[in-house]
Amino acid sequence: MSLSENSARSKPTLRTIAEMTGFAVTTVSRALADDPLIAAKTRAVIAKAAAEIGYVPDRAAQRLRTGRTNVIALVLDPHGEIIDFSGSMIAGVADIVRDTRYHLTLTQYQLGEDPLRPIRHIVQNRLADGMIFARTEPQDARVRYLLDAGFPFVTHGRTKVGSHAWLDYDNAAFARFAVNRLAEKGRRRVSIIPPSRQYSFAEHMISGFQQAVCSAGIAGEVPQDYDLNSSPDELNGRISLRLGQPDPPDGWICPGEIAAIATNAAIYDAGLRLGRDVDLVAKQTSRVFDLFRPRIDTIYEDIEAAGRGMAHALLAQIAGTDAEELQELQAPIPEF
Amino acid sequence: MSLSENSARSKPTLRTIAEMTGFAVTTVSRALADDPLIAAKTRAVIAKAAAEIGYVPDRAAQRLRTGRTNVIALVLDPHGEIIDFSGSMIAGVADIVRDTRYHLTLTQYQLGEDPLRPIRHIVQNRLADGMIFARTEPQDARVRYLLDAGFPFVTHGRTKVGSHAWLDYDNAAFARFAVNRLAEKGRRRVSIIPPSRQYSFAEHMISGFQQAVCSAGIAGEVPQDYDLNSSPDELNGRISLRLGQPDPPDGWICPGEIAAIATNAAIYDAGLRLGRDVDLVAKQTSRVFDLFRPRIDTIYEDIEAAGRGMAHALLAQIAGTDAEELQELQAPIPEF
DNA sequence: CACGCTATTTGTAACGTTATAAATACGCAA
DNA sequence: TTGCGTATTTATAACGTTACAAATAGCGTG
Numbered sequence: 001m002s003l004s005e006n007s008a009r010s011k012p013t014l015r016t017i018a019e020m021t022g023f024a025v026t027t028v029s030r031a032l033a034d035d036p037l038i039a040a041k042t043r044a045v046i047a048k049a050a051a052e053i054g055y056v057p058d059r060a061a062q063r064l065r066t067g068r069t070n071v072i073a074l075v076l077d078p079h080g081e082i083i084d085f086s087g088s089m090i091a092g093v094a095d096i097v098r099d100t101r102y103h104l105t106l107t108q109y110q111l112g113e114d115p116l117r118p119i120r121h122i123v124q125n126r127l128a129d130g131m132i133f134a135r136t137e138p139q140d141a142r143v144r145y146l147l148d149a150g151f152p153f154v155t156h157g158r159t160k161v162g163s164h165a166w167l168d169y170d171n172a173a174f175a176r177f178a179v180n181r182l183a184e185k186g187r188r189r190v191s192i193i194p195p196s197r198q199y200s201f202a203e204h205m206i207s208g209f210q211q212a213v214c215s216a217g218i219a220g221e222v223p224q225d226y227d228l229n230s231s232p233d234e235l236n237g238r239i240s241l242r243l244g245q246p247d248p249p250d251g252w253i254c255p256g257e258i259a260a261i262a263t264n265a266a267i268y269d270a271g272l273r274l275g276r277d278v279d280l281v282a283k284q285t286s287r288v289f290d291l292f293r294p295r296i297d298t299i300y301e302d303i304e305a306a307g308r309g310m311a312h313a314l315l316a317q318i319a320g321t322d323a324e325e326l327q328e329l330q331a332p333i334p335e336f
Numbered sequence: 337m338s339l340s341e342n343s344a345r346s347k348p349t350l351r352t353i354a355e356m357t358g359f360a361v362t363t364v365s366r367a368l369a370d371d372p373l374i375a376a377k378t379r380a381v382i383a384k385a386a387a388e389i390g391y392v393p394d395r396a397a398q399r400l401r402t403g404r405t406n407v408i409a410l411v412l413d414p415h416g417e418i419i420d421f422s423g424s425m426i427a428g429v430a431d432i433v434r435d436t437r438y439h440l441t442l443t444q445y446q447l448g449e450d451p452l453r454p455i456r457h458i459v460q461n462r463l464a465d466g467m468i469f470a471r472t473e474p475q476d477a478r479v480r481y482l483l484d485a486g487f488p489f490v491t492h493g494r495t496k497v498g499s500h501a502w503l504d505y506d507n508a509a510f511a512r513f514a515v516n517r518l519a520e521k522g523r524r525r526v527s528i529i530p531p532s533r534q535y536s537f538a539e540h541m542i543s544g545f546q547q548a549v550c551s552a553g554i555a556g557e558v559p560q561d562y563d564l565n566s567s568p569d570e571l572n573g574r575i576s577l578r579l580g581q582p583d584p585p586d587g588w589i590c591p592g593e594i595a596a597i598a599t600n601a602a603i604y605d606a607g608l609r610l611g612r613d614v615d616l617v618a619k620q621t622s623r624v625f626d627l628f629r630p631r632i633d634t635i636y637e638d639i640e641a642a643g644r645g646m647a648h649a650l651l652a653q654i655a656g657t658d659a660e661e662l663q664e665l666q667a668p669i670p671e672f
Numbered sequence: 673c674a675c676g677c678t679a680t681t682t683g684t685a686a687c688g689t690t691a692t693a694a695a696t697a698c699g700c701a702a
Numbered sequence: 703t704t705g706c707g708t709a710t711t712t713a714t715a716a717c718g719t720t721a722c723a724a725a726t727a728g729c730g731t732g
Contacts, residue, residue: 011462013688024712029690039710056461060405061688063396064717071441079427079640084622087423091415094444103463105407105441108430125392126347127439232627261627268629286420288624291568291597293604304415349718360682365720375680397718400687 012053020049032057059103071103072314073128075118077135078111085134085285085303089156092307093132100315102129116141123151130314132156136166136200154314154326156306157200165317165326167309169301171201171255172208174332177299178253178281179212179220185279187251191221191242193259196229205255221249228255232262239266255283260296283332300333348389356385368393395439407439408650409464411454413471414447421470421621421639425492428643429468436651438465452477459487466650468492472502472536490650490662492642493536501653501662503645505637507537507591508544510668513635514589514617515548515556521615523587527557527578529595532565541591557585564591568598575602591619596632619668636669 014032018025023046031038031046032055049055063069074093076086090106097104105128107118115133119142122128129152133142136157143161146153154165175192182190192209195202206222213220226238235258242248243266252267254260260282264274272278274294281297282289289298313326350368354361359382367374367382368391385391399405410429412422426442433440441464443454451469455478458464465488469478472493479497482489490501511528518526528545531538542558549556562574571594578584579602588603590596596618600610608614610630617633618625625634649662 014690015688025688026690026713027711029688030711033690037710042710054460058400058688059461059463060396060399061717062690064394064400064687064719065689065691067717069396076427076430079424079431084420084423084427086426087420088415090422090426090442091412091420091444094412094442095415098444098446103441104443105439106426106430107440108427108434110434124390125395127395232623236627257624258627261624265627265629287568288593288597291572291594291601293601350720351718361718362683362720363681365718366681369720373680378680394718397687398720400689400717401719401721403687 011058012055013058014055016053017046017049017055020053021045067126069126069129070101071105071128072097072311072318073122073131074104074106075115075122075131075133076106076108077115077133078109078113088285088303089134089307089310092304092309093311094307095304096308096311096315102315116145119145123149130154130318132310132314137198138200138203140200152314152317154310154317156310158204158327159200163324165313165323167306167313167328167330168201168204169306169330170332171195171205172211174255174283174299174301175205175208175253176212177332177334178283179209179216179218181281181297182251182253182279183216183218185251187218187249187279189219189221189247189249190251190253191223191249192253193235193255193263194222194227195255196227202227209253228259232258235259235262236266239263240269243267243270243272250278252278252280253282254280257282257284257286257288260284260289264296298335300335302330302333306330347394348391349394350391352389353382353385353391356389357382403462405462405465406437407441407464408433408647408654409458409467410440410442411451411458411467411469412442412444413451413469414445414449424621424639425470425643425646428640428645429647430643431640432644432647432651438651452481455481459485466490466654468646468650473534474536474539476536488650488653490646490653492646494540494663495536499660501649501659503642503649503664503666504537504540505642505666506668507531507541508547510591510619510635510637511541511544511589512548513668513670514619515545515552515554517617517633518587518589518615519552519554521587523554523585523615525555525557525583525585526587526589527559527585528589529571529591529599530558530563531591532563538563545589564595568594571595571598572602575599576605579603579606579608586614588614588616589618590616593618593620593622593624596620596625600632634671636671638666638669642666 014025014028017028027038028046031043032050059070074090094104109115109118122131131153134156136155136159138160140159140161143155143159143164147162147164156167158166158168179190190213194206209220226235252263254263260280263280267274267278274280281299283301284298285301285303289296309328317323317326350361350364353364363374364382367379368386395406410426430440445451445454458467467489470492472491472495474496476495476497479491479495479500483498483500490503492503494502494504515526526549530542545556562571588599590599596616599616603610603614610616617635619637620634621637621639625632645664653659653662
């Protein structure tokens with residue numbers, strides 16, 4: 001019955017309100033935009049009428065007229081991750097966007113597809129007013145393109161391409177924390193599973209690692225033949241192999257859940273015991289390890305907060321804030 | 337430089353093509369819609385011109401004129417899950433939507449907010465041509481509302497409210513598989529961590545469980561004081577408690593990653609050994625357990641495939657297929 | 673060669689909004 | 703009362719598309 005009411009009277013427009021109040025459509029439009037040129041009293045009358053009939057502006061018409069889409073685009077990497085990063089990031093972004101006039105749209109490009117393609121598409125067809133994407137590379141073609149185009153965006157991760165808005169996790173600090181924790185437990189030879197070299201954050205994390213092992217005075221290994229992008233089985237195999245070689249590491253740093261699980265499996269299969277023979281420090285973006293047995297030392301990265309931060313930054317940038325002021329380094333959250 | 341080219345000439349419209357080819361705007365519009373009323377030769381000429389200048393129709397204008405949005409909405413539950421379901425589902429939906437004229441938008445409602453609210457909002461403001469949502473309840477108010485409104489939608493999960501398009505995982509089959517697997521291993525008293533009673537799938541899973549323990553001739557426990565919605569710590573505590581009571585279960589069924597990890601912790605802390613003293617069968621929607629040690633028996637639910645299936649169904653429904661024909665039960669994927 | 677029929681193309685208007693420029697009302701000093 | 707400046711409101715046009723009705727071209731037939 002509430003339905004038949006709705007379908008009976010057609011969708012309210014500015015004209016509806018104009019007829020109700022006796023003002024011109026233009027006046028109604030400006031009044032609802034809170035234009036100070038319109039008398040305060042008039043604005044109040046019109047606002048009341050609008051609220052009464054539940055007026056909501058037609059997005060398509062606004063978009064056609066103004067060229068502004070009121071949309072922000074989230075460009076997702078191919079769905080490769082096993083414990084998925086994207087879910088939390090989306091939740092964070094959606095959380096901020098919810099209370100704004102913006103809508104959130106989502107594009108995911110395919111494995112092997114040029115990451116620039118969806119971005120060019122969005123810019124050329126004005127499909128959004130700004131965008132967010134992750135996994136930057138030091139010389140990121142997407143960043144270069146967007147800077148040239150003057151299109152607002154925020155990245156998860158820094159680049160070496162000009163100055164732009166970004167939010168990054170402090171992976172150098174993560175590595176230092178992890179190394180120190182292992183050193184405190186008396187470990188003398190630690191190995192890190194490095195991020196794939198193509199990504200910006202690999203450099204930060206590895207240099208943090210090198211620095212920390214150096215000042216802790218212990219041995220540090222950065223393997224060359226596998227990384228976080230390797231398949232879980234491959235990781236597991238390589239680490240098993242290493243554990244059988246001379247002078248195996250007694251401390252492992254795994255900057256990802258799956259890497260940690262694969263490492264744990266290799267340790268277990270080698271007959272070693274976590275906490276006795278070796279230690280492991282993992283980065284988790286989920287809460288999988290909170291009840292893991294045997295206990296695993298973790299450092300947390302709050303991806304949902306990152307999503308919220310990036311959404312904030314993007315909205316600020318669209319509203320005119322300088323991109324240089326929108327650069328934020330997110331501190332690791334130590335646990336245990 | 338490719339940029340200055342682009343910004344020099346303004347965005348191509350139907351008018352641009354009309355001027356290029358000498359036809360009227362209307363003709364161009366119909367030609368690009370492949371209207372058979374337009375001569376095949378003309379259509380070819382116009383299509384060529386359009387491709388040449390990279391014409392893409394203005395979505396806002398189309399939407400304003402036709403009332404169709406070319407958008408499908410994905411309505412997400414509050415971000416509670418620890419290993420996140422949504423990421424995979426989004427990936428699946430995005431995968432299908434990518435090659436269509438549709439865009440994907442995303443709304444997430446807040447914990448404690450009325451789930452009907454975002455849905456009503458979408459319908460009343462015509463923000464999308466159809467929608468997808470998950471976690472149905474037997475008497476789902478959202479389903480009832482959308483059926484009344486005649487708005488296309490697909491749910492993840494069945495309901496008892498009329499007939500609509502849905503895709504559901506066969507949780508009864510999952511429970512049977514799990515029970516049988518435990519029975520084959522010689523377990524005589526199995527317990528399941530039940531889904532929260534409010535959701536449709538709880539009923540299916542529990543009845544599958546009851547049936548299977550009955551025909552396997554073993555004891556089955558369905559606890560009343562905790563469920564999949566309980567916090568990991570609470571789950572862990574309750575299960576620890578149960579393990580200390582007389583006649584504890586020697587087989588556990590955990591229809592979710594976090595529940596399985598919490599159960600595993602309780603088992604470990606009780607000094608029991610998985611595979612020797614007790615067994616555990618888990619449902620995983622991720623791949624976390626593939627390299628878990630000690631090994632855990634798992635049954636897989638492919639959420640990404642579910643996302644693809646739902647997107648397909650929704651597009652079909654929008655295109656006119658009867659909702660009754662768009663009901664699909666997804667079989668469990670046994671592993672190990 | 674005009675007629676009528678079909679095949680093809682076209683002009684006009686409208687979707688709901690906002691930018692721009694123009695108009696009106698109002699108050700106050702001359 | 704007139705005139706002028708300010709405060710407020712309004713008419714008109716346009717964004718790019720498509721629905722509808724109307725016009726034109728082409729062609730065989732009488």
